[in-house]
Amino acid sequence: MTDLHHQNPCRLPTLLLFTLLSMIGISVLWEFKFEALAMQWLNLPYDSDFEDAERWRFVLTATAFSLLSLIAPTLVLKRLVANTRSSYRRLQRVQLLTEALAKYDSLTGLINRRIFMESLLDQLGRNHPAAIMLIDLDHFKAINDQHGHSVGDHTLIEVGRRLQDIARLYDGMAVRLGGDEFCLLFLTHKEENELVEIAETVLSKLAKPLPETKGFCRLGATIGISRSWLDAQEASALLHCADIAMYKGKSNGRLTFSFYDSEYECQRRAQSELEVALRQALEGEEIVPFYQPIVILPAQEIVGFEILARWVKPDGSIGMPADFIPVLERLGLISAMTRSLVKQACRAAKSWDGHLHLSLNISAAMVADQFFPDQLLEQLTHEKFPFNRFEIEITEEALVGNLEAAQRNLSRLNSHGITVALDDFGTGYSGLYHLTRLSIDKIKIDRSFFEAGQTDHLPMVEAILGMARSMNMKVTAEGIEDFHLPHLPSWLADNGCHYAQGYLYGRPQAHVEMVPVLAEFPFN
Ligand code: C2E
Ligand code: CA
Ligand code: CA
Numbered sequence: 001m002t003d004l005h006h007q008n009p010c011r012l013p014t015l016l017l018f019t020l021l022s023m024i025g026i027s028v029l030w031e032f033k034f035e036a037l038a039m040q041w042l043n044l045p046y047d048s049d050f051e052d053a054e055r056w057r058f059v060l061t062a063t064a065f066s067l068l069s070l071i072a073p074t075l076v077l078k079r080l081v082a083n084t085r086s087s088y089r090r091l092q093r094v095q096l097l098t099e100a101l102a103k104y105d106s107l108t109g110l111i112n113r114r115i116f117m118e119s120l121l122d123q124l125g126r127n128h129p130a131a132i133m134l135i136d137l138d139h140f141k142a143i144n145d146q147h148g149h150s151v152g153d154h155t156l157i158e159v160g161r162r163l164q165d166i167a168r169l170y171d172g173m174a175v176r177l178g179g180d181e182f183c184l185l186f187l188t189h190k191e192e193n194e195l196v197e198i199a200e201t202v203l204s205k206l207a208k209p210l211p212e213t214k215g216f217c218r219l220g221a222t223i224g225i226s227r228s229w230l231d232a233q234e235a236s237a238l239l240h241c242a243d244i245a246m247y248k249g250k251s252n253g254r255l256t257f258s259f260y261d262s263e264y265e266c267q268r269r270a271q272s273e274l275e276v277a278l279r280q281a282l283e284g285e286e287i288v289p290f291y292q293p294i295v296i297l298p299a300q301e302i303v304g305f306e307i308l309a310r311w312v313k314p315d316g317s318i319g320m321p322a323d324f325i326p327v328l329e330r331l332g333l334i335s336a337m338t339r340s341l342v343k344q345a346c347r348a349a350k351s352w353d354g355h356l357h358l359s360l361n362i363s364a365a366m367v368a369d370q371f372f373p374d375q376l377l378e379q380l381t382h383e384k385f386p387f388n389r390f391e392i393e394i395t396e397e398a399l400v401g402n403l404e405a406a407q408r409n410l411s412r413l414n415s416h417g418i419t420v421a422l423d424d425f426g427t428g429y430s431g432l433y434h435l436t437r438l439s440i441d442k443i444k445i446d447r448s449f450f451e452a453g454q455t456d457h458l459p460m461v462e463a464i465l466g467m468a469r470s471m472n473m474k475v476t477a478e479g480i481e482d483f484h485l486p487h488l489p490s491w492l493a494d495n496g497c498h499y500a501q502g503y504l505y506g507r508p509q510a511h512v513e514m515v516p517v518l519a520e521f522p523f524n
Contacts, residue, residue, distance in 0.1 A: 012078060016070065023066045027059040105176040107153060108160030116175040116185060120235040123187050123228075130228045131195060133172075133184040134242040135163070135202060138220035138254045140180035147212070154212040156180070159219065162205045170198050183242075189229065192259070199223050199257035222249040223257035231260045244268065275331060278311075278324055287311050287324070287337055289345040290508035294359065294476060294501045298493035302518075304357025306393070306501065307345050308508040309337065325363070334363045335372070339379065346383035348511045352518060359391040359421065367394050368402035373412040391419035393444065396428035407438055414439035421476070426464060435471060443468050447479020447502070450488065458491075465495045474498045480505070 032055060039046035105112045111119075123130045137159065144152035160174065163182055167174040175183040184198065206219045224246025226232065231241040241260040247268065249258040281287055291305035311319030328334045338360065345358055366372050380390060392413065399406045410420050421442035422435070426449055434440070445464055449457040461477070468475045477492050480502030489500055 012074065016067070016074070019070055020063065020067055023063040024059065027062045031055040031058055105160075108157050108176050110160045110164065110174045110176045110182070113175070113177045116173070116177065116183065117235060119173065119185065119187065120238070124233060124235055124238070127233075128187065129189040130238065131186040131190050132226050132238055132242040133186075133195070133199060133202070133257075134177075134224040134226075134239075134246045135182040135184065135206075135221050136223075136246055136250075137180040137182075137206075138222055140219070143210075143219075151212045155210055155219070158210060158212065159206060162208075163202070166198065166201055166205060169201075170194075172198075190227075195225055195227075195259075196257075199225065203255065203257065220255045222246055222254045224249060224260070225257060226260040231262075241265075271327075274324075274327060278327055278331070279333070281311055281313070281324075282328075282333060282337055282340065285340060285344070286313065287340060288510065289341045289348070290510055291345075291348075291514055292501060292508040293506040294357070294499050295505050297489060297497055297500055300489060300500070300505070302356070302505070303499065304359060304389075304391070306359040306508075307341055307361070309341055309361075310508070310510070312510075329363055329365060332365075335366050335369065335375075338362070338366065339375070342376070342379055343383065346380070346385040348514075349385065355389070357389045357391055357419075358385070359393055359419075361393045361423065362398070364395075364398035364402070367398045367409060368405035370405065370409070373409045376413065376418075377416055386417075388417040388419075391421055391442070393421045393423040395423045396425075396431070396434055399434055399438065400429070403434075403437070411439040414441070424478075426460070432467075435473070440473065442474040442476060444476045444478050444501075445497075450477065450479045450481070450484065450502070452481070452483055461492075461497075462495055465492075465497055469496050476501055478502060 036046055036048055103112065103115045104110065120130055120132075140152070140155070143155055156176075159182060160176060163174040163184065166172075167184055170184075170186070171188065172184045172186040175185055177183050184202070190198075202223060203221060206221050209218055224242040224244065226238050226241035226245060228238055232238040244265045245258045245260040248261065248264050249256045252258070287309055288311075289307040290310045292308055293302045294304045294306060295301055296303045309321045309325065311324050313319060325334070325337075328337050342360065345360075349356065349358055362372075376392075377387070380387060394406070394410075414420055419441045420439055421444050422440050423444050424446040425443045427446045435443075443464065445461060448454075449461050451457075465475055475497045476499035477488075477497050478501050480488060480492075480500045481504050484502075484504065489504075492500060
């Protein structure tokens with residue numbers, strides 16, 4: 001094939017000319033010299049009186065026929081050779097392309113994941129050092145969405161170009177692992193300060209304006225770094241370490257780089273185990289309502305209970321809401337949990353005195369959810385729990401940013417007789433704005449106002465009580481404990497506080513433990 005490829009194009013006419021001349025020479029020699037000798041030698045009769053013209057005609061005919069018999073197959077052959085040659089070239093091109101595709105990313109021209117892994121395996125297999133710098137573009141999807149896929153592609157090409165420059169500068173390899181994930185691979189030992197310098201260079205180079213978006217968009221990236229001599233000696237484990245380091249950066253607010261940290265990985269693993277366990281806990285109704293009494297002042301008689309979520313784990317230990325509610329919120333499971341608590345609490349309350357209220361804490365995400373009021377009303381109807389014995393508690397934080405939706409939802413619930421209480425009052429915004437704009441019936445003064453030895457907060461409590469009175473709102477004082485006796489409850493009652501809640505009247509308890517409490521306390 002290679003011979004064909006390099007064949008001299010002048011060879012064929014030369015061959016034909018050579019054949020022509022040889023044929024003429026041979027026929028002339030034959031006709032004028034060797035024919036008589038040959039006939040004589042063969043002892044055959046021979047007529048030597050031929051005219052020269054006749055002899056020349058023979059020479060020409062013989063030459064012409066042999067030329068014809070040569071030209072036709074030569075032309076066919078020539079065509080065949082040309083065809084073969086072009087097929088070969090095509091094949092070669094495809095082969096080169098296939099080889100390139102197997103090694104390089106077709107969009108950016110950078111080394112692809114396969115070659116990256118091969119190089120890494122080879123390097124680590126020979127016990128040589130390798131460092132991985134995993135680079136994940138931040139908000140690349142937004143560029144794709146806002147400017148279209150073609151701009152997205154050009155952005156990736158530009159990123160590839162910038163990374164390639166950096167790789168050259170620091171003796172590394174630039175790799176596109178797929179999507180908007182890139183990587184720099186260094187097959188030498190690099191000091192931490194040099195890696196820091198490279199990571200900073202990557203961040204600053206990628207942050208330069210992108211010509212494709214006419215400078216409107218700048219790229220951010222999050223970088224995770226792992227080193228074979230510190231983190232892992234096996235290729236996929238080293239890549240995993242870089243991945244974990246990158247996630248650490250993402251959770252730290254992006255636009256940053258992080259080195260692999262085994263402690264962080266342990267936390268992350270614990271977190272994902274917690275998530276799995278929580279999903280199961282929710283399905284298995286391990287998350288149950290505990291009930292904390294709320295008393296009316298000055299009588300200090302129980303008028304209802306606040307539902308406080310507890311996770312009763314299979315080993316009997318109890319998980320507190322601060323540890324699992326934020327996780328459920330992140331997983332989008334908080335309304336499922338709330339639904340489950342409402343179901344359990346309404347069923348438990350069937351055996352209680354028919355005047356007792358239930359108070360439920362509502363997360364920010366639910367306050368603004370347009371389906372929340374109807375779902376709650378429908379569930380209470382289904383459980384046959386009167387609306388006027390039900391209360392929801394929301395915090396001011398939950399209202400911020402969702403004011404309009406919250407306004408709609410709260411007034412809908414309020415119009416059905418459900419009480420709305422503003423929880424932890426005094427810790428957040430404590431804005432009159434929220435109190436006046438929303439359908440709020442009750443304020444719960446945060447327990448931090450009643451901490452041990454904190455009597456200097458009492459003027460503030462007095463002011464809140466005065467304000468609530470003028471706005472015709474009820475008030476609950478939270479966090480009333482034993483050490484406050486005997487003055488605080490009576491002081492609160494004298495100052496117009498309607499309800500109190502705290503360890504003095506009872507800690508949050510499971511339903512089974514409530515029976516003696518319910519028997520002991522007089523009801524309102
Ligand atoms: P919160 O709504 O302010 O609930 C009152 C918290 O104060 C409860 O903590 C309760 O155990 C505690 N507490 C009550 N009386 C006293 C007292 O006298 N002294 C002291 N030191 N503490 C007292 P808990 O049960 O750990 O709940 C913490 C927070 O978790 C709640 O604060 C609430 O914001 C949230 N939470 C609890 N259950 C739920 C729920 O079902 N859904 C939602 N969205 N949040 C919940
Ligand atoms: Ca509450
Ligand atoms: Ca509270």
